Amino acid sequence: MAERARRAFVCGWPVAHSRSPLIHRYWLAEHDIDGSYDAVAVDPAGFDDFVGGLLEAGWAGGNVTIPHKERAVALAERRDAAAERIGAANTLWFENGRLHAANTDWSGFAANLDQGAPGWREGERAVVLGAGGAARAVIHALQIAGYRHIAIVNRTVERAQALAARFGDGVGVAPLENLGGLLADCDLLVNTTSLGMDGAPGHAFDLDRLGDRTIVTDIVYVPLVTPLLAQAAARGCVTVDGLGMLLHQAVPGFEAWFGVRPQVTDALRALVVADMEKNK
Numbered sequence: 001m002a003e004r005a006r007r008a009f010v011c012g013w014p015v016a017h018s019r020s021p022l023i024h025r026y027w028l029a030e031h032d033i034d035g036s037y038d039a040v041a042v043d044p045a046g047f048d049d050f051v052g053g054l055l056e057a058g059w060a061g062g063n064v065t066i067p068h069k070e071r072a073v074a075l076a077e078r079r080d081a082a083a084e085r086i087g088a089a090n091t092l093w094f095e096n097g098r099l100h101a102a103n104t105d106w107s108g109f110a111a112n113l114d115q116g117a118p119g120w121r122e123g124e125r126a127v128v129l130g131a132g133g134a135a136r137a138v139i140h141a142l143q144i145a146g147y148r149h150i151a152i153v154n155r156t157v158e159r160a161q162a163l164a165a166r167f168g169d170g171v172g173v174a175p176l177e178n179l180g181g182l183l184a185d186c187d188l189l190v191n192t193t194s195l196g197m198d199g200a201p202g203h204a205f206d207l208d209r210l211g212d213r214t215i216v217t218d219i220v221y222v223p224l225v226t227p228l229l230a231q232a233a234a235r236g237c238v239t240v241d242g243l244g245m246l247l248h249q250a251v252p253g254f255e256a257w258f259g260v261r262p263q264v265t266d267a268l269r270a271l272v273v274a275d276m277e278k279n280k
């Protein structure tokens with residue numbers, strides 16, 4: 001009997017904006033795999049039941065996005081070290097009938113910098129703007145890469161303090177007034193706030209003292225060139241946009257569900273960029 005086509009999902013609330021179906025369907029076609037990948041809108045009240053019924057419904061696994069990433073960690077039977085440390089998972093799959101959860105946002109962030117700014121791992125000092133869910137994955141990636149001094153600057157100081165407490169030694173909180181001094185002496189600047197997103201207010205950070213040896217990356221990728229990246233590029237910095245993080249975080253999930261490790265290529269990136277242009 002022919003093997004059943006494998007099915008994967010992205011679930012979130014809302015989820016219609018997700019570009020994950022575009023990415024995974026591209027890879028399914030590229031590798032000629034008999035499988036599917038669909039967006040499923042699941043509200044917070046329905047998430048536990050959705051996860052509880054995955055196996056019976058025939059899903060191989062899927063991606064989890066806002067607002068379910070924290071709950072996904074709690075519901076999985078097994079979780080990887082990153083999901084545990086970050087407290088959020090974006091990838092679910094079954095092994096021997098057991099639900100596994102992983103966080104691949106952090107490794108997607110790192111792989112994007114490996115590609116766009118080789119040498120970033122040699123840095124020691126980083127400034128992270130923002131203290132939301134994505135900042136946690138970024139801080140984990142920076143610690144794994146060997147950053148020894150990570151300063152979090154956030155509008156709501158208490159949120160930054162909670163992250164510093166979570167990640168421990170080497171991670172501190174700095175007030176916005178100290179940003180200039182930090183920027184004068186940092187190897188990497190990361191924006192994890194939603195500032196700069198299309199429709200959101202532009203970034204509110206003073207980059208006057210940013211030197212040209214600092215690598216600057218923004219995890220916001222709509223638009224691709226955020227106001228922060230435009231300013232940093234004008235100052236001569238190496239800049240890396242956030243789209244590669246989205247593309248690279250998708251790789252381990254596809255491999256877990258469909259058994260092939262896909263590549264992040266220029267053609268895939270161009271496909272997603274074209275979709276962004278079309279839906280402007």
Ligand code: NAP
Pocket residue numbers: 105129130131132133134135154155156159192193194195197201204219220221242243245246247249
């Ligand atoms: P989140 O948990 O809601 O956190 C939002 C962050 O932005 C907080 O630090 C918040 O500060 C800050 N912020 C929002 N509005 C602000 C304003 N007007 N002034 C100053 N700070 C403001 O969101 P998230 O899940 O971390 O996501 C953040 C961004 O990253 C989103 O744009 C998301 O699309 C993007 N993202 C990209 C990828 C990728 O693959 N490239 C992956 C994940 C997320 P407060 O704490 O003071 O509210």
